[in-house]
Amino acid sequence: MDRFVWTSGLLEINETLVIQQRGVRIYDGEEKIKFDAGTLLLSTHRLIWRDQKNHECCMAIPLAQIVFIEEQAAGIGKSAKIVVHLHPAPPNKEPGPFQNSKNSYIKLSFKEHGQIEFYRRLSEEMTQRRWENIPVSQSLQTNRGSQPGRVRAVGIVGIERKLEEKRKETDKNISEAFEDLSKLMIKAKEMVELSKSIANKIKEKQGDITEDEERGGIMSLTEVYCLVNRARGMELLSPEDLVNACKMLEVLKLPLRLRVFDSGVMVIELQSHKEEEMVASALETVSEKGSLTSEEFAKLVGMSVLLAKERLLLAEKMGHLCRDDSVEGLRFYPNLFMTQS
Amino acid sequence: MAMSFEWPWQYRFPPFFTLQPNVDTRQKQLAAWCSLVLSFCRLHKQSSMTVMEAQESPLFNNVKLQRKLPVESIQIVLEELRKKGNLEWLDKNKSSFLIMWRRPEEWGKLIYQWVSRSGQNNSVFTLYELTSGEDTEGEEGSRFVGVS
Numbered sequence: 001m002d003r004f005v006w007t008s009g010l011l012e013i014n015e016t017l018v019i020q021q022r023g024v025r026i027y028d029g030e031e032k033i034k035f036d037a038g039t040l041l042l043s044t045h046r047l048i049w050r051d052q053k054n055h056e057c058c059m060a061i062p063l064a065q066i067v068f069i070e071e072q073a074a075g076i077g078k079s080a081k082i083v084v085h086l087h088p089a090p091p092n093k094e095p096g097p098f099q100n101s102k103n104s105y106i107k108l109s110f111k112e113h114g115q116i117e118f119y120r121r122l123s124e125e126m127t128q129r130r131w132e133n134i135p136v137s138q139s140l141q142t143n144r145g146s147q148p149g150r151v152r153a154v155g156i157v158g159i160e161r162k163l164e165e166k167r168k169e170t171d172k173n174i175s176e177a178f179e180d181l182s183k184l185m186i187k188a189k190e191m192v193e194l195s196k197s198i199a200n201k202i203k204e205k206q207g208d209i210t211e212d213e214e215r216g217g218i219m220s221l222t223e224v225y226c227l228v229n230r231a232r233g234m235e236l237l238s239p240e241d242l243v244n245a246c247k248m249l250e251v252l253k254l255p256l257r258l259r260v261f262d263s264g265v266m267v268i269e270l271q272s273h274k275e276e277e278m279v280a281s282a283l284e285t286v287s288e289k290g291s292l293t294s295e296e297f298a299k300l301v302g303m304s305v306l307l308a309k310e311r312l313l314l315a316e317k318m319g320h321l322c323r324d325d326s327v328e329g330l331r332f333y334p335n336l337f338m339t340q341s
Numbered sequence: 342m343a344m345s346f347e348w349p350w351q352y353r354f355p356p357f358f359t360l361q362p363n364v365d366t367r368q369k370q371l372a373a374w375c376s377l378v379l380s381f382c383r384l385h386k387q388s389s390m391t392v393m394e395a396q397e398s399p400l401f402n403n404v405k406l407q408r409k410l411p412v413e414s415i416q417i418v419l420e421e422l423r424k425k426g427n428l429e430w431l432d433k434n435k436s437s438f439l440i441m442w443r444r445p446e447e448w449g450k451l452i453y454q455w456v457s458r459s460g461q462n463n464s465v466f467t468l469y470e471l472t473s474g475e476d477t478e479g480e481e482g483s484r485f486v487g488v489s
Binding site: 317323324325326335336337 | 350351354355356358359361362363365366369370373407408
């Protein structure tokens with residue numbers, strides 16, 4: 001409340017009235033104060049409040065002092081409100097109703113309705129910031145300028161103006177950042193709710209199966225990434241984090257290890273898993289069927305196509321299989337080049 | 342003479358028509374191709390060919406199996422043959438080639454052996470005489486018949 005200054009309530013030249021509303025009460029932070037019934041006026045430059053009972057009691061805040069605004073919906077026995085967050089009062093502020101206040105925001109309670117429209121117009125003014133482009137008399141400017149009546153030399157005026165510009169710019173950036181921040185906070189709240197619900201759904205569906213064994217002792221890193229992050233729900237791991245963590249597995253003598261195939265595909269395998277032995281059984285399977293594609297092999301053995309392909313490629317590398325690459329697709333055959341005459 | 346050409350088992354093996362990435366496997370594959378090209382050309386008495394002909398010839402195009410050796414792989418096979426001395430390019434663009442199912446030195450050796458046996462050393466005779474078959478009857482001599 002210490003940001004308000006007394007004013008005559010008369011608009012300056014170039015200052016335009018945007019909207020006004022009767023029946024508005026002001027709160028200092030959460031506290032009710034004596035200003036319980038007034039007319040709230042919004043101009044291009046200021047927010048003015050005039051007491052309905054005593055017209056001489058009139059105060060204003062420059063719009064430039066506003067950081068951001070929020071709406072508070074009406075409740076049972078409660079009027080709709082606008083919460084106005086404010087910059088700290090400048091040291092050379094003109095006198096107002098309060099010398100100091102511990103709160104950095106005020107609330108405007110619309111007892112005779114009109115909150116929705118007022119909020120809309122105020123948001124518009126905050127976005128358009130017409131007060132920056134339309135000059136009015138000195139006393140209505142950002143209140144951070146030099147005090148009137150001070151004697152200044154020409155050189156210092158220039159420096160002061162530059163400082164003024166800089167402060168204006170900083171304020172503008174902070175205000176904009178706060179606007180974004182409030183939008184971000186709403187979004188963040190949504191995300192938190194979402195991941196909580198996902199985490200709960202996962203909990204419901206998870207059993208006590210040892211997933212490791214079920215997967216045949218080997219999993220691609222993308223599968224690991226999905227499972228781990230789904231289980232975490234929040235504070236998700238980035239792909240880089242996961243890879244780096246997996247690189248440590250062997251060093252830390254854990255029962256899992258990271259393996260990188262020639263193609264670049266990365267998997268996590270149980271230490272006990274022996275992919276080379278799997279190759280021998282893959283050869284048997286392919287021989288039985290004459291030839292197989294990765295998809296056919298995956299289906300037969302019950303593994304993902306990605307891992308099936310890696311196993312077949314490994315078998316080829318080891319000379320057990322050879323390939324037939326045609327428009328029909330990629331098929332693997334037993335390597336008869338080596339076994340036949 | 343219409344000899345039915347016996348295709349080797351590889352000809353009916355689809356992977357034969359895909360250049361194998363495994364180095365050891367590829368070595369075997371290329372060796373099989375080289376020997377197939379030479380025996381094919383020998384049977385069909387073909388001593389020269391263009392690459393385009395080769396692509397469509399049943400040699401590299403097994404219609405029944407629906408497999409063709411791609412042209413880049415054909416080039417690799419031809420290069421292998423060249424390295425072994427069985428092939429010579431007839432032009433700079435490598436669009437046509439000479440196929441020598443018996444290398445020149447092998448011919449030289451054979452001719453010499455035949456000449457020795459038939460006691461015709463130190464006399465000059467023409468290629469016609471060699472290939473016309475009159476004096477060249479008999480197993481060894483018949484090898485020369487029909488050679489261009």
